Amino acid sequence: MAISAKITPCLWFDSEAEQAAEFYVSIFKNSRIVRRTYYSDVGKEIHGREAGSVMTIEFELEGQTFTALNGGPLFTLTEAISFMVDCADQAEVDYFWDQLSDGGPEESQQCGWLKDRFGVTWQIVPSILPELVTGPDREKSDRAMSAMLEMKKLNIAALQAAYEGIDPMEP
Structure with a gap:
């Protein structure tokens, strides 16, 4: 074949x-x-x-x-090569993150990147991420980027809240 x-x-x-x-x-x-x-x-x-x-x-x-x-x-294998997994929603982000990180080294997991148990690096990325971090409103995009840099597994709701300038601690 x-x-x-x-x-x-x-x-x-x-x-x-x-x-x-x-x-x-x-x-x-x-x-x-x-x-x-x-x-x-x-x-x-x-x-x-x-x-x-x-x-x-x-x-x-x-x-x-x-x-x-x-x-x-x-x-x-090194993190110099990674594979991006495009995720439609938080359920997909959670699924791929949980499955691929099972048995992998915790310390390599940041900003949506993880290393699996075999040493392959993956980026688990919600489809909306580029819109949030590179949008036309630089101030909003900078807030979303700052929020992303603090995350391990990406959280779409938290990224959107940061983009909109909403404090997640407020009711």
Whole structure:
């Protein structure tokens, strides 16, 4: 089966590619494992993997194709690359935040960004965020931006209140 996208992100894992792909497919509704490839004895002196162990796993999340590679400990994932999840409402923000952060390091979670248990960084972003932080009224947008910078998981109601200049502590 040929890869349908012109550009496919490839995520390098030590040996957790299959577990990571299965984790992501369990979270996103329109998702599937497409195929697995396996190491053979060819090149074992270079890759060091046992013949028959998973080399790559191709999977799709919401129509985006990814490849996960069991490449060994040479390279690791960093926050320099992240995947944005566009969320229609707070229920989606909560769902994706809770699912993807399950088992991940708490300290990396800020401004809607989180690192999952496999080291992949995600941005869980409500669709309205760009409108709030880059709107035509700079004063309102600055308030929303300031509120966002104080949050871990983004809270749409709090961002909108900040944008409008409403004190959330007032009745």
